[in-house]
Structures are given as structure tokens and as C-alpha cells.
Amino acid sequence: MSNSILEGESAVHPTLAAGAPESTAAATTAVMSMQQALNRALDEVLADNPKAVIFGEDCGRLGGVFRITDGLQAKHGEQRVFDTPLAESGILGMSVGLAMAGFHPIPEVQFDGFAYPAINQIVCQIARMNYRSRGTMPMPITLRVPSFGGIRAPEHHGESLEALFAHVPGLKVVSPSNPNEAYHLLKYAATRPDPVIFMEPKSRYWQKGDVNLADGGSPTGAKVMREGRHLTLVAWGAMVARCLQVAELAAEDGIDIEVLDLRWLKPIDAEALAASVRKTRRAVVVHEAPLTSGLGAEVAQLITQSCFDTLRAPVERVTGFDVPYPSGDLEDEYIPNIDRILFGIQRVLEYKRG
């Protein structure tokens, strides 16, 4: 696994050093939900960096519709945490100017589907300003996007935009899979000098887990969440928990599955992918987004490139379909479920060279 993917940035950005945990001697662990972990991370970011500002629709007094910014306005004041008018292009466009003025904006888009009205600002402005200004105008913007489906929400309240964001030069993309990852990845992302799209799996907001507040390990690259010998499941966000479930089930049949949480969807940790698949020699990528031109294709290609000689079967994908994200009643048909993932695993395990 690589620790060097985002290396070099800490030198440019002084707040990282301030925010990084000092030592791991006395590990303090707390049980919290992902919502609480994210809230705590933002609280600490605001405390550590006087230039950090949080804003968006309803994130002040209400604390956001998912309560991720709960209590932050009361604690840090209305200058640091504020409500904007209901205009996503305005929110992201304003982030550009704030970044130019030396702030670290942490805007929120209320739901994934409402990032679309802001795509112009994200793609044409945020992603390019550093390049356009020859490095003189970095865009240290952390855009928090409650992402993916699984909560039977109305249209546009559950989408998987990772491939779209990852495709844009100038953006970095990350998604946490559990409270511990959420806490550490957000703290890290929110101290980066480049724009990071932070995709929060909203179906996992209320899941509790251990958070090691002192030591999160490396916040860069991918992470092996379960060791295994026979096959690697590659996933991110909400799908990691499902893949871990699948691995448990497969273990009952004697199939030993490794689960790799990709975490960073851009840049992708190619070394971690290679290391895992060189060991297991088989891989299945699982994502909620539609199949065609999805991030699974990118992952599969990276694996093929580094593991062509060792692969026992082509890399499989288990994904959503090329259909608009369906209404709640059909959501379970759309999101990769345990059975579909098991079928994917079976296809790889039973593959015979022709």
C-alpha cells in the first residue's frame, strides 16, 4: 500500500502539521456514528484553522439536513458557519473567491443530485484555477457531498457522481466507509491545498463504529479492510460494508476474500491495487454508479496493467445499471446486493481460459 500518493502537499500547506496527530502513544478511542465523526472533524478543523469556513443550504442554524454541521454555528459563530441562499452555482462560485482571498472553504451541497447545478463552477472554475493562475491561486476547497443511495429518497437525493468528478482534471475525490475513516479522511481533506470532493455515504451516516482519535494511520491511498487469499473485492463508500458482509458469507464456503477500501477515487492508489491482486490473483470491483464508463473500468484497467501476468480471470464489475437512479421501490434492484456480488465472485472463480 502506498503512502506517497498525496505526498509533497504537506510541505506546501502549513495547517496539515498543526492538524496531524502528534503521537500514537495513548490511543484514545470513541464509539460514534459517522455523522458524529464528521461533525467532530469539522469542529476540529474550524478550531485549528482560522481561515476555514463552512457554508451551504441550511447548514447554520439547522445544522444541515443530515446534522453534519450541527452546533458548529453556535460554537464558532455566524462568520465561520453560515447559510447561503439556495443556489449551488452561487455556493461553489463563492468558494472560488473565498479561496482566492486566502480562506479554506468547506462548502456543502445538500444532496449529490444538487451538485449538477454547480457543475459549471466545479469543472470550469474550481478545478482549473490553480492551473490557470500558474499555481498562484490554489483552490483549497473541500466540497462535502452527501452521496450514493440506499435511503429511499426522492429523485436527485441519491446519485453516484464519482466518475464524473474523478474525470475532471484538477479535482481529487475521496469517500469514507466508516466513522473512523470519516473522521480522519475529512480532517485530512480539509487541510489540503487542492480541491477535494468529499463523498459521504449517506446510508452510513447513522452507523456507529470505533474512532481512534489519536491515530488514523495514513490518510492517503487505499486500505485493506479484510485480508484474504482467493479474491480481492474493491469498493468504496457504502459498498465497503456490503463487501465485508459478502466476505463473511463467502468464508463459510471456504472462500477467503480480501476487501480493499479504495478511499481515494482520485488519485487511485494503483500500488495498493496491484499488491492486493498480485496476492489474490482475482478481482471484482463493486460500485453503485452505472456500469458504462464507471470508475470500475478505471480500476479494472489499473489492475490489468499491473497484474496481467498473474490474473487468473478478467476483472469483473458488479455495479448499478445504465439507468437513472430509480425510485425507492426499485432501489434494492439497482444497488449491488449480496447475491449479485456473489454472482460476480462466482464468475471470476469459475472462469476458464478459452
Add this chain to the structure above:
Amino acid sequence: MDTLPVASGDAAEPLTPAQLRELYSLMVAVRHLDTSAIAWQRQGIIPGYAPELGQEAAQVGSGYAVDTTRDFVFPTYREMGVARTIGVDMVAYMSTHKATWHGGLYDPLESRLAPIQAVVAGSVLHAVGWAHGQTLDGKDGVAMTYFGDGASSQGDVHEALNFAAVMKAPVVFFVQNNGWAISVPTERQVAGGSVAARAAGYGIPALRIDGDDVVAVVEATRRAFAHARAGNGPVLIEAMTYRRGPHSTSDDPGRYRSLDEERDGAGVDPLERFRQRLLADGVADEAFFAEALAAAKAEEEQIRTGIQALGSRPGTEMFDLVFQETTPALQAQAANWREESEHV
């Protein structure tokens, strides 16, 4: 505010007693269905709903001006009262809140109501396009688009106002200013405090009306329709009302306002207000009100039974309805899905 030139024709005709009673019956039906839908959500019959308690006069009154033989309505997600008023199948309408199908199951072309839309201001430009199509076709239909004070912050609204004015498109922009955009009050949302005031900058006549007075809403909307239908271009109506209760069934208004604030902001219940007026004018009596309520209850029961009987859509529709002409990749995915889901 009223910058709309006085209109002629049927727009100026006063409402008859029968029409006034019809308006009341519609408001009671909408009120009863709305409060019932919240109960359905609590009972687990539907996963979510966007209530409109207190906005009945604005919705019923504006919908009443629509001529479904030639006009077209572009809603957002809180226009149940408009849908009911223009005669949309309410089981099909509610199916969107049952999570059966995004946009609902009613036929938009037949019912003259565009699919329910979750993107705020998502349909405002569509209304301009449809309306311009009327001009191109030499027809006299008018588009009415609904949006909120919060949605008025979206760039699309400003583009739509400009387009419509430049093209003299027959559009009625109907803003329900209900005081709130989830937790954000109008004064933190609309600079200058009035959406109607902005219309002047686009050369669009505007009306700012008491949105809780159903008769005032009908009259204003009829005038706006007459103006647009006569080829004079768009009109903006800002109906001042109040969203009582939560923004949606997953909202907690106690976090941003107190019950006292809600009571003070809301003013008199528009339904009660209209009832007092009908009584005072001798247009209706207690027996009529009781009858209207009984009819509303019967209707609600029918709709509830209808949506409870509504099963999920077959999964194949997920694939079949993406394109008019499907693709090989999608067909392969559908076949794979069928195989894997049947096997299980």
C-alpha cells in the same frame, strides 16, 4: 404591488356563489388529503411527503385559473393542491411519495401537469420553452410555473425571467412565498425582500398578493392568464403565504423557529378565513361545510386504498423506460439482472 395593466374579458368577471363553494370544497379536499398524507408517513404507508399546510388558498386559487384544454402547469414537489384542483389522478400523483416512481404515475400530457420535480427551479425554464412553443404554433395556451422564495435564488429563474420577457412568452411565474426555504427565512433568501419587485428589472408586470385569500388568488391568476393569453408576454405573481409545520416529513422546524413564531407568522388559517367569509356572505352554511368535509374524507380513503394497493413497478421498467430505442449494453444488463434476480 400591482403593475399589471387592467385586463378585460372573463378575467374581470366576479366568481359566482357556485364557484365560491367549489373553491371551498377543493380547499377542504386538499387540506384533508395533506394532513392525511403526513399521517400515512407516520404509519409507514409512504416513506416521505412535502406538506403544504396553510398554502391551500395559493394552490387551489391559482390552479383554478388553469384551462386544462389548452394550458400547462410546471410544478415542483409541493403542488399537490394545484394537482388536485386541475383534476390530476391523485393515486398516480401520490405514487411519487410512495417511492413507486420518480415524477409520479399520472400521464403528464393528458393531465397537463409536468412530472413532479425535486430540483428547485428545475421546471421554470421548461415553462418558458413550452410557452414559446405555443407562440411558434400560433396557439393560445399559457404555461404556469411554480417555485418558492428559496428557488428564486437559482440562476435558472433569472434566465427564465429574461428569456420569457425577451420572447414575450405566455408564462405565469407563480411564486409561493411561504416564508421559508427549509430553515432559511425569506429575509436571508430574497435580497430586497420581494421576488415580485425583481420583475420590473426584466420589464415583466408583477402582482404581489395575499396568498391566503383564495378569491384574491383566483382573480390575480385569471388576470395574469388573460394578459399572457392576449400575447402580452409573461406575468409574475408572488403569493404571500406561510408554510406551517415542517418542510418535509423528515424536517424538524423546532430547530429554526418556535411554535409562537410559527403562530405569529402564519396568521389566520386560510381555510377558516374563507369559511367565515362564505358564512358572512350567505354563500354557504354549516350543512354545506359538513358535506364538503365528508366528501373530502371519502376521497382521502379512496386515495389511501389506491396507493396501498399500488405495488412496486416491475424491475424491467427500470431498463425499458430509459430510452425510446434501447442500447445493446442496456439490454445485456437487463438480461443479466433478470437471470440473477430469478435465480435468487
